[in-house]
Amino acid sequence: MHASASLLASPRLAFLLLRLCSCSCSSSSSSCCAATLLLPLTGPSSRAGVWLQGRGEYHHIVFLLGRGRVSPLALMKLFIEVELSPDEIPLATELFRTLRALTDHVKTRDTGKLFQALISRLEDGTQLERVSNEVATLLTDTMSSESTLEEFQAAFVAVVFNHDLVLRQQSVVPFMFLLPRLPDHAKSRMRDFLIPKVLKHLTVKRPVEASRMDFFAHAEAFAALVNLEFVSINGAITTIITLLRKPETRCAAVTMLGKTVELCLQQLTEKCDPSTLQDLNTALQNVTEDAFQYDINYIEESMGWSRPLHGIGGSHDIPSSASLTSQGDLNKGMSMDSSSTSSGLHALESYSGHRNTIFAMSYDEKRNQLISGGKDGTLIVWTSDGQVAETVDMARHYACSMDIQSSHQTLLVCGVAKEENSGSGNNRLLPPPCIHRYAAVGRGWKEQGMLSKESSKLVSCIKALGGVEHAFVTGETFHTSSHEGGGPRLDERVCYYDINSASSFANLQPVRQYTEHEDLITCVSLFPPNHNLFMSGSRDSSVRVWDRRVERCVGMFGSMQKNGRVQAHESMITCLDAIDTNLILSAGMDTRVLRWDFRSLANSGGSAPVSSLQLDDSAVLKVSLGGGSNSAAVSTLRGLYLVDFSSARPVARPAEPFKDGRRIGRYHDLKWANGRSLLYAAGDDMRIDVYSLR
Numbered sequence: 001m002h003a004s005a006s007l008l009a010s011p012r013l014a015f016l017l018l019r020l021c022s023c024s025c026s027s028s029s030s031s032c033c034a035a036t037l038l039l040p041l042t043g044p045s046s047r048a049g050v051w052l053q054g055r056g057e058y059h060h061i062v063f064l065l066g067r068g069r070v071s072p073l074a075l076m077k078l079f080i081e082v083e084l085s086p087d088e089i090p091l092a093t094e095l096f097r098t099l100r101a102l103t104d105h106v107k108t109r110d111t112g113k114l115f116q117a118l119i120s121r122l123e124d125g126t127q128l129e130r131v132s133n134e135v136a137t138l139l140t141d142t143m144s145s146e147s148t149l150e151e152f153q154a155a156f157v158a159v160v161f162n163h164d165l166v167l168r169q170q171s172v173v174p175f176m177f178l179l180p181r182l183p184d185h186a187k188s189r190m191r192d193f194l195i196p197k198v199l200k201h202l203t204v205k206r207p208v209e210a211s212r213m214d215f216f217a218h219a220e221a222f223a224a225l226v227n228l229e230f231v232s233i234n235g236a237i238t239t240i241i242t243l244l245r246k247p248e249t250r251c252a253a254v255t256m257l258g259k260t261v262e263l264c265l266q267q268l269t270e271k272c273d274p275s276t277l278q279d280l281n282t283a284l285q286n287v288t289e290d291a292f293q294y295d296i297n298y299i300e301e302s303m304g305w306s307r308p309l310h311g312i313g314g315s316h317d318i319p320s321s322a323s324l325t326s327q328g329d330l331n332k333g334m335s336m337d338s339s340s341t342s343s344g345l346h347a348l349e350s351y352s353g354h355r356n357t358i359f360a361m362s363y364d365e366k367r368n369q370l371i372s373g374g375k376d377g378t379l380i381v382w383t384s385d386g387q388v389a390e391t392v393d394m395a396r397h398y399a400c401s402m403d404i405q406s407s408h409q410t411l412l413v414c415g416v417a418k419e420e421n422s423g424s425g426n427n428r429l430l431p432p433p434c435i436h437r438y439a440a441v442g443r444g445w446k447e448q449g450m451l452s453k454e455s456s457k458l459v460s461c462i463k464a465l466g467g468v469e470h471a472f473v474t475g476e477t478f479h480t481s482s483h484e485g486g487g488p489r490l491d492e493r494v495c496y497y498d499i500n501s502a503s504s505f506a507n508l509q510p511v512r513q514y515t516e517h518e519d520l521i522t523c524v525s526l527f528p529p530n531h532n533l534f535m536s537g538s539r540d541s542s543v544r545v546w547d548r549r550v551e552r553c554v555g556m557f558g559s560m561q562k563n564g565r566v567q568a569h570e571s572m573i574t575c576l577d578a579i580d581t582n583l584i585l586s587a588g589m590d591t592r593v594l595r596w597d598f599r600s601l602a603n604s605g606g607s608a609p610v611s612s613l614q615l616d617d618s619a620v621l622k623v624s625l626g627g628g629s630n631s632a633a634v635s636t637l638r639g640l641y642l643v644d645f646s647s648a649r650p651v652a653r654p655a656e657p658f659k660d661g662r663r664i665g666r667y668h669d670l671k672w673a674n675g676r677s678l679l680y681a682a683g684d685d686m687r688i689d690v691y692s693l694r
Contacts, residue, residue, distance in 0.1 A: 111138060111148060115155035122175045123165075123430075132181035139186045149186060153193050161217050167490070168457070172217050173263070176224035191230045198222050199239070202256060205248035208289050215252050223259035226267065233267045236260060237276050244283045254287065258295045261302045268303070281305055293571060294589045297618045301637045301666075343628065343693055345642050345655035345679060351386045351688040354378065358682035360402045361671045362411065367443065370673065370680055371411060372688060373399025377418050379438075381445065382688070390444045394418075396431045405464035405472065409440035410499075412472055414459040415450075433459045435474070437505050449505025455479055457490060463524040465548070467531035470499040471511075473546075475521025475536060492517045494524065494536050496548050514546055516553050525576035527584075527598070535584075537573030542566060543586050545601060555601040557586065557594075559608060568594065568609075577632065579625045582610070583645060585632060587620035593634055595645055613650045615641055626672030626679070627693045633679050635667035640681060642693070655691055664689065 118135055121127045139152060160175045179190055201218045212219075226236045240260070243253035257280075261268065268277070284305075287296060299305075356375035363370050369389065370382040377398040381390040397415030404411050417430040433453045438445040453459055458477040465471040478491045494517065495510040502508040519539035527533040527545070533554075537543050542565070545555040558568035569588035578584040584596040594609040601607055618637035625632045630646035640655040657664070665685030672679055679691040 112151040112155050114138065115152050116159055119156055119159040119175060119178070122178060123170060128174070128177055128181075132178055135178065136181070136183050136186075139183055149189060152186070153190065156190070156194075157197070160221065163213070166213050166216055172220050173224050176221060176228065179230065180228055191225075194221075195225060195231060198225070202252045203243065203249055204252075206251055208247060208251055209291055210251045212251065212255055216255060219252060219255040220259045220263075222256050223263045226260055227263045233264065233272045234276050236264075237268075237272055237280050241276075241279055241283045244287060250287065250289075251291070254292045254295045257284075257299055261299050265302060277303075290570065290590075293591070294619055297589075297591075297637050301618065343631075343642065343644075344653045345627075345633065345640065345691040346694055347656055347658040348690045348692050349386060350658075350690065351382055352686070353380050353382075353388050353391075354686045356398075356686060357668070357684050358686060358688065359398075359400050359668050360413075361669045361680055361682055361688070362402045362404045363671045363673045363680070364404055364406075364409075364411075364440070365673075366406060366409065367440065368673070369443075370671065370688070371402065371404075371445070372682055373402055373413060374682075374686070375418075379413065379445070381443075386690070392438070392445060392447075394436065397434060397436075401459075401461045403462055403464045403472070405470065407468060408470050410448075410464065410470070411438040411440075411445055412436070412462050412464055413438070414462050414474070416458070432456065433476075435459060435462065437499075451505055451508050458520075460521055461524050463526060463534065465531060465534065466526055466528065469531075471548075472497055472499070473524050473534050473536075473548075475524055475538075477520060491515060492519060492521050492538065494521060494544075494546060496546075512548065512551060514544075514551075514553065516544060517542065520572075522573055523576050525578055527578050529581050529598075535576050535578065537568075537576045537586060537588075539572040540565075540567075541569050541571060541573060541588070543568040543573060543576065543596075557584070557596045557601065557607055557609070568596075574619070574621055575623050577623050577625045579629075583625065583630060585623045585625065585645075587623045587634070589619040591615075591617055591619055591636075593620055593623060593632075593643070593650075595650075611645070611648065611650055613643065613652065615639070615643075615652055621666060621668060621683075622670050624670035624672060624679075626676035628676070633670045633672070633681075635670055635681065635683075637666055640664060640667060640691075658689075 115135070115138070118131050118138075121131050135152070139148065156175070156178075160172050165172065179187065179194075182190060198218050198221050202215055202222065204215075206214075222231070222236070225231045226233060237260075240253050240257050243249040243256070281303075284296065284299065354372065354374045354376050355378075358372050358374035360374075361370060361372045368384050371379055372382065373379045373394075375398050377394045377396075379392040379394065379399060379402075380388055381392070383389045394413070394415060396418055398418055399413045400416045401414040402412060413436040415434040415436055417433065431452075433456050435451040435453070436447060437449045437451070439448045453476065456476050456478050459474050460477065461475040463473050465473065474495045474497070476493050476495055478493055480489055480491045492515070493510075494514040496512040496514075497508055498511050499505065499508065501511060514536075517536065517538040517540055521536055521538050523537045525535045525537075527535060532547055532549055533545060534548070535543060535545050541558075543557040544553045545557075547554045556566045556568075558566045561567050568586055569592065570590040572589045573586055574589060575587045576585070581599060582597045584598060585593060586596065587593045591614050593613050593615070595611045596607070597610050615634060615636055616638045620634060620636050622635045623632050624634075627633060627642055628644070628646075630644060632643050632645065634641045634643050634652075641652045642655065643653075644651040655664075664681075665683045665687075667681040667683040667689075669683070670679060670681050677693045679693065680688055681691065682688045
């Protein structure tokens with residue numbers, strides 16, 4: 001058989017080659033995929049050509065068959081190279097099948113880039129089905145050598161453990177979901193390849209205070225492997241216990257356990273041997289470093305465990321009595337009141353309507369309406385009797401923080417991208433964070449603009465300023481370029497906006513940007529006695545005071561630490577609230593609520609708190625002043641309390657439970673209403689719980 005006759009007798013092959021060449025030339029995101037075709041050659045030397053027409057042009061594909069007389073056993077090597085984009089994989093698959101109809105000797109190379117392009121698409125959670133089908137196609141139809149699977153393994157590691165994902169706080173879990181969808185031969189090989197690679201990275205010796213960014217993706221990948229049952233739950237916990245016992249691997253072990261609890265809680269509680277869980281609890285009790293305080297609180301709360309009252313970081317014994325002096329001595333004491341004569345929070349009812357965690361609420365005092373927002377991407381407006389008055393769909397975002405500017409009847413909402421709805425088209429990207437502005441219309445709310453924050457990674461918190469000005473402040477994380485050759489970095493900024501300074505809300509720019517925080521800004525609060533002042537708390541453990549008329553921080557609460565920084569808390573600040581000059585509250589992951597007096601504010605050296613209290617040895621999530629002139633509602637990882645700050649020694653009382661005895665979830669936000677006699681609490685369990693003060 002003449003090779004020329006074979007090729008010319010295959011118009012389908014010629015057609016496919018033309019389509020691939022035509023499509024690929026116009027593709028901006030293509031990768032090289034080459035095929036080498038070996039055809040039996042008999043007969044004299046020859047030169048065969050095929051003219052193909054497409055898009056008004058002629059493509060001449062020439063096959064050189066050799067010169068001179070050729071042995072009947074000789075082979076002709078035909079090398080075909082085309083540029084493929086991920087969208088063209090089905091067409092390439094058809095090409096491979098057509099080539100194999102001519103010969104069994106078809107080999108491919110350079111598929112690694114194509115695998116990387118496909119795997120990268122999994123960052124968009126909606127692409128899993130399509131990507132898994134196309135990867136399976138490549139692994140099945142091009143599996144002519146061991147190198148194809150090796151290229152896939154290398155591509156998977158390059159994408160999933162790229163440090164840039166950690167910097168962008170992108171979870172690796174969407175990528176891991178590809179593994180169970182691989183063809184069987186590739187699935188088992190991938191499991192055997194990935195597990196030791198992940199564990200090798202996690203068992204590297206590191207100091208307790210090591211940066212978790214170095215191994216966070218691997219810890220999350222480990223938990224995902226457990227979730228997918230590629231690793232048994234008992235084996236995983238046994239491994240974690242071993243690593244917990246060694247100081248040099250403890251940081252990685254705590255992170256692995258935290259992610260495993262997050263992703264595999266049902267497996268832990270239903271499938272793990274009780275004796276193994278007991279060993280884990282014992283090992284966890286011996287983890288006492290302050291650096292792991294938040295992790296331990298989260299793990300123990302999720303598992304329903306508790307530890308002795310001394311908690312993490314040594315003894316927290318509370319003195320029986322203390323008094324304040326003119327020098328501002330610290331009162332670390334607190335009384336827990338369980339008497340029936342004191343005011344307390346009493347559970348009334350719950351509102352249901354959200355389909356995911358509720359992160360933020362705001363109360364419109366003029367119209368007696370509660371507005372809530374959560375991870376389901378909806379804002380719900382509630383009537384005073386718990387009925388849904390209006391539902392607003394945020395489309396591509398969900399609310400992480402919100403506030404109402406009462407005098408202008410403006411609702412401001414920070415929007416975080418919803419990963420499940422991240423755009424359309426083949427190259428879907430998460431939309432940038434944004435700020436939505438809504439105006440009160442009748443009994444509802446109408447959107448009056450969206451400020452898209454293209455240069456920001458996150459708008460974490462927002463607060464409408466008091467007074468007559470139409471203004472607000474935010475905490476934002478910005479993408480910036482390093483001038484020292486270190487690549488892109490993140491800057492934390494407190495931003496002050498004046499809505500009247502721009503012709504449209506979409507074009508609004510900050511009037512001032514304050515850059516003195518060194519880590520994520522977690523909360524902002526007003527200072528009611530002076531509408532020009534506001535405060536911010538951060539993951540850098542500092543509380544700063546700002547004056548919108550001044551370009552720099554005007555004061556800090558806290559004390560000077562050995563590292564030369566002024567810190568209000570020992571770890572991340574979670575919440576701030578203020579009602580008067582001498583009643584400013586801050587709360588943090590260090591389990592403490594601190595009271596400050598503005599009159600002791602210092603410009604640089606900091607100032608000592610008036611009092612300190614610790615409620616239940618777990619992180620404090622939210623404080624909200626109300627329920628009396630000197631009272632505040634406080635939510636922790638383990639409960640809800642009403643605290644009376646009217647005396648030097650704060651008095652706390654746990655909220656009364658619901659009559660059905662159900663366990664309340666973690667409350668991420670608290671809002672007072674009806675003259676601060678009614679409290680709304682919302683969080684993980686997707687309900688809004690209502691408490692009365694009596």
